Amino acid sequence: MSQKILIVEDNDNNCSLFRDILSFHGYEVSVAHEGKEGVALAGELMPDLILMDIQMPGMDGLTACGILRGDPATSRLKVIALTSFAMQGDKQRFLAAGFDDYVPKPISTRELPALVQQWLENERS
Amino acid sequence: MTRNIKIPVLIVDDRPENLISIEALLNDMGLDLVRAQSGNEALRQTLHKDFALVLLDVQMPEMDGFETAELMRKSLKTRQLPIIFVTAGMKEEYHLFKGYEAGAVDYLMKPIEPVVLRSKVKVFCELFRQRRELESIQAKLEMLNVELQNHQIDLEIKNEKLEKTYSELKEETLQRLEAVEELRKNELFMIQQNGPLQSAIFNSANFSSIATDAKGVIQIFNVGAERMLGYTAAEVMDKITPADISDPLEVMARAKALSDELKTPITPGFEALAFKASRGIEDIYELTYIRKDGSRFPAVVSITALRDPQDAIIGYLLIGTDNTKRKQIEAEQIQLGQRLRDQQFYTRSLFEANIDASMTCDSSGIVTDVNKQMELLTGCMRDELIGAPFRNYFTDPQRADAGIKQVLSEKKVINYELTARDRNGRETEVSFNATTYYDRDRRLQGVFAAARDVSDRKRLDRELREKNVELESARVVAEKTSLTKSEFLANMSHELRTPLNSVIGFSEVLQDQMFGPINEKQQEYLGNILTSGRHLLSLINDILDLTKVESGKMELDLTSFALRETLEASLTMLREKAIKGGIDLRLVVAPEAELHIVADQRKLKQILFNLLSNAVKFTPTTGTVELSVVREGDFLQIAVADSGIGVRESDISKLFQAFTQLESVYTKGFEGTGLGLALTRQLVELHGGRVWVKSEFGKGSRFSFTMPLGQSADAQLITQLPESLPGAGKTVLVIEDDPRTLAALAKVLHCKGYRALRATNGREGVEMAQLNSPDLIVLDLVMPGMNGFDVAEQLDRENPAAQVPILVLTSMDLSPTDRARLAGKVWRIEGKGSLSTHEFLSLVESVVGTG
Numbered sequence: 023m024s025q026k027i028l029i030v031e032d033n034d035n036n037c038s039l040f041r042d043i044l045s046f047h048g049y050e051v052s053v054a055h056e057g058k059e060g061v062a063l064a065g066e067l068m069p070d071l072i073l074m075d076i077q078m079p080g081m082d083g084l085t086a087c088g089i090l091r092g093d094p095a096t097s098r099l100k101v102i103a104l105t106s107f108a109m110q111g112d113k114q115r116f117l118a119a120g121f122d123d124y125v126p127k128p129i130s131t132r133e134l135p136a137l138v139q140q141w142l143e144n145e146r147s
Numbered sequence: 148m149t150r151n152i153k154i155p156v157l158i159v160d161d162r163p164e165n166l167i168s169i170e171a172l173l174n175d176m177g178l179d180l181v182r183a184q185s186g187n188e189a190l191r192q193t194l195h196k197d198f199a200l201v202l203l204d205v206q207m208p209e210m211d212g213f214e215t216a217e218l219m220r221k222s223l224k225t226r227q228l229p230i231i232f233v234t235a236g237m238k239e240e241y242h243l244f245k246g247y248e249a250g251a252v253d254y255l256m257k258p259i260e261p262v263v264l265r266s267k268v269k270v271f272c273e274l275f276r277q278r279r280e281l282e283s284i285q286a287k288l289e290m291l292n293v294e295l296q297n298h299q300i301d302l303e304i305k306n307e308k309l310e311k312t313y314s315e316l317k318e319e320t321l322q323r324l325e326a327v328e329e330l331r332k333n334e335l336f337m338i339q340q341n342g343p344l345q346s347a348i349f350n351s352a353n354f355s356s357i358a359t360d361a362k363g364v365i366q367i368f369n370v371g372a373e374r375m376l377g378y379t380a381a382e383v384m385d386k387i388t389p390a391d392i393s394d395p396l397e398v399m400a401r402a403k404a405l406s407d408e409l410k411t412p413i414t415p416g417f418e419a420l421a422f423k424a425s426r427g428i429e430d431i432y433e434l435t436y437i438r439k440d441g442s443r444f445p446a447v448v449s450i451t452a453l454r455d456p457q458d459a460i461i462g463y464l465l466i467g468t469d470n471t472k473r474k475q476i477e478a479e480q481i482q483l484g485q486r487l488r489d490q491q492f493y494t495r496s497l498f499e500a501n502i503d504a505s506m507t508c509d510s511s512g513i514v515t516d517v518n519k520q521m522e523l524l525t526g527c528m529r530d531e532l533i534g535a536p537f538r539n540y541f542t543d544p545q546r547a548d549a550g551i552k553q554v555l556s557e558k559k560v561i562n563y564e565l566t567a568r569d570r571n572g573r574e575t576e577v578s579f580n581a582t583t584y585y586d587r588d589r590r591l592q593g594v595f596a597a598a599r600d601v602s603d604r605k606r607l608d609r610e611l612r613e614k615n616v617e618l619e620s621a622r623v624v625a626e627k628t629s630l631t632k633s634e635f636l637a638n639m640s641h642e643l644r645t646p647l648n649s650v651i652g653f654s655e656v657l658q659d660q661m662f663g664p665i666n667e668k669q670q671e672y673l674g675n676i677l678t679s680g681r682h683l684l685s686l687i688n689d690i691l692d693l694t695k696v697e698s699g700k701m702e703l704d705l706t707s708f709a710l711r712e713t714l715e716a717s718l719t720m721l722r723e724k725a726i727k728g729g730i731d732l733r734l735v736v737a738p739e740a741e742l743h744i745v746a747d748q749r750k751l752k753q754i755l756f757n758l759l760s761n762a763v764k765f766t767p768t769t770g771t772v773e774l775s776v777v778r779e780g781d782f783l784q785i786a787v788a789d790s791g792i793g794v795r796e797s798d799i800s801k802l803f804q805a806f807t808q809l810e811s812v813y814t815k816g817f818e819g820t821g822l823g824l825a826l827t828r829q830l831v832e833l834h835g836g837r838v839w840v841k842s843e844f845g846k847g848s849r850f851s852f853t854m855p856l857g858q859s860a861d862a863q864l865i866t867q868l869p870e871s872l873p874g875a876g877k878t879v880l881v882i883e884d885d886p887r888t889l890a891a892l893a894k895v896l897h898c899k900g901y902r903a904l905r906a907t908n909g910r911e912g913v914e915m916a917q918l919n920s921p922d923l924i925v926l927d928l929v930m931p932g933m934n935g936f937d938v939a940e941q942l943d944r945e946n947p948a949a950q951v952p953i954l955v956l957t958s959m960d961l962s963p964t965d966r967a968r969l970a971g972k973v974w975r976i977e978g979k980g981s982l983s984t985h986e987f988l989s990l991v992e993s994v995v996g997t998g
Contacts, residue, residue, distance in 0.1 A: 035653070106644045127644055
């Protein structure tokens, strides 16, 4: 059975890109375009991995992640932060907010599959 | 008195109705009306009272009016009693005359005319009254007379007594005077006769006893007199008078004064001195005695007349004391007085001169003294202030009082602030220093306080505080702005990078043929798109980084890591390119640089990558690029040296500026953002290091930067622009065996921007000199093994062409021979102890030169 990945990202192009690549690599990919939708979908699908954009209109990634963590049903889901920022202290911030890891954008499309595999293999810390 | 008494009138009539009618007529006259109904009764009544008048009825049974009247006339008591007969009618004239004979004074006919009756009664009553008065006066006169007589007798007795007393007194006085005279005579006699006493007195040396005859010629001159005046008794006895040994002017003045007083001329001379004494008046005076040697002294003399038993003056006795001491004391006192006044004046002036408002007050806070400044401060006059409570002149009287209490308990109070208010309401802020002060017996006198006007200071304080408040709000604003900047940067990052996600991402996917094959042309085009996209991303990243650093938003992610790994990793990144370009890529790490460093690893990589990629870029085929690390005290110095095209002197300053890639000058088509070096500089300086370049056009370049080994919180190292430091781009080699000295020199040089290389012995020094071609060598002389002299000689021998100036720093005392050895090989010789750091740096700079 293929593993489920949820992508929460407001930018259509990015969504298409990630979905195409990951689908190509055999994952079952779902997409949400903003935080609230993402949280709902996560609860519904219980994916093996969630790639969460940070900068989104409405509910941002940090908040969404916080909600997921706060809900016992979804607290054990793996969530990776995608961010355009590479500001210092962000890593700590993301990890503190409950993300399992973060990756700066632009994400190398060539590296993405490998990263995803790695994240799926890693036990939740 | 007699008027008030009711005058008694006797009414006699045998018929009661007549009595009643008469009474009625006389009722309102205030009379004492007495009735009698018969002659006998009437007579009886007269025995009891003195009546003014009798109204006598004639016709009465038994005894008629005439008979009654006759009887009345007979009695002494009633002889003069006025009788008015009241009759109904006269039978004959006979009766009338009888009536008169009987002594009546008048008749009243019945029926009685009221007016007539009343007027007649009135007359007699008046008469009676007057008579009574007269009698009373007479009685009084008689009494007075008696009294007078008695007085007279008294006086006579008293007079007699007085006369007696007076004569007795007179007698007594005379007796007394006689007794006194007797006593005096006895005294004089006694004195004259009393040998030992006389002797003692006369031989006293402390005062002069001079006895003269009646004319004043000295007869006795005692030891004291001899001592005081310098004459022997023999010299003066029977020769001169005391006037001759006195100040003549004084004697004359005395004579004159006496003359004026007594209105009789007194001759200047002994007479003047003895005048009063001769009159029996005890005399003491001050005069100036003149000694035999002509010197003078003030004396106090008492002079008395000596009398014989018969009371004649036989001479005079003058007893004198030397008053010099007293006079001296007096003079001193005057002087002291003057000095005291001067002192007081001085003290007062000081008090007044005090620029601060000063005052004293007693322990209950009542002002006892003030100076001028205090008057000005309070706007009150001295008189108003003294005696008034201190607290009255301040806006906070309780605080003023508390201040006084504090001084009294703590003996001293400093910087006690109060606000004074003058009578116009003008307020001045002052700061008080106060102490308690005491008299000689250490009794508390009160409080002394001086007030300094601190209005200016307070004003400045207030201004300062206001400024601080302003600054604080400015800071808050700045922070806000800063936050805005952060948000802006964050947004910018996101917005700029997001489209590139698509550009690069989709291109890659296509290129990887994930969704189907592509032909060559498509590959080519995709390649172009990717290249441009990546370039753009690179630019954006650099700009954002630069912006971050410049707006102070860049933070260092400090970790401790092994340097070597990072260096090797950087080289690895460029190895491919280097190989492609046929460039030899080398790593040289000095042993002491095998260290862990505390830095931002990613940024260090950025720096290294930038410098290395530049080096590789600008080095032609078969060139070399060398990455080297040495340790410089607390720093590591990393250098990327290439044998590339180099940079012109004039362009060096532009290198680290953003966007001035010099490719347009040197070669075309170099990729690069032109931001690399600018960013590199910022990142290096953010760590507290410096970056600089040494280059020779056409030969190569050497880009060096320093990184502190460990970042400490307070080690905020220089962020001065490397170009502005005097040592920028210059290398100084220090050859010194003493590690402390070596470290100190290196540090000093490093601080000024020099690259300071170290050698701890001569041999190493020579090697490093050859390897590094420093701009200056600082050379110690006394070193084990190869010493400084040897080093100088060797360097001179080996490469005379590359004459590196040598500054010898030694603690040795050099002999001429020593100096000769060094001459021509070294630039300058200085003593270690004699150079200050400043001087040392000046020397270095002077020989190394700038730019």
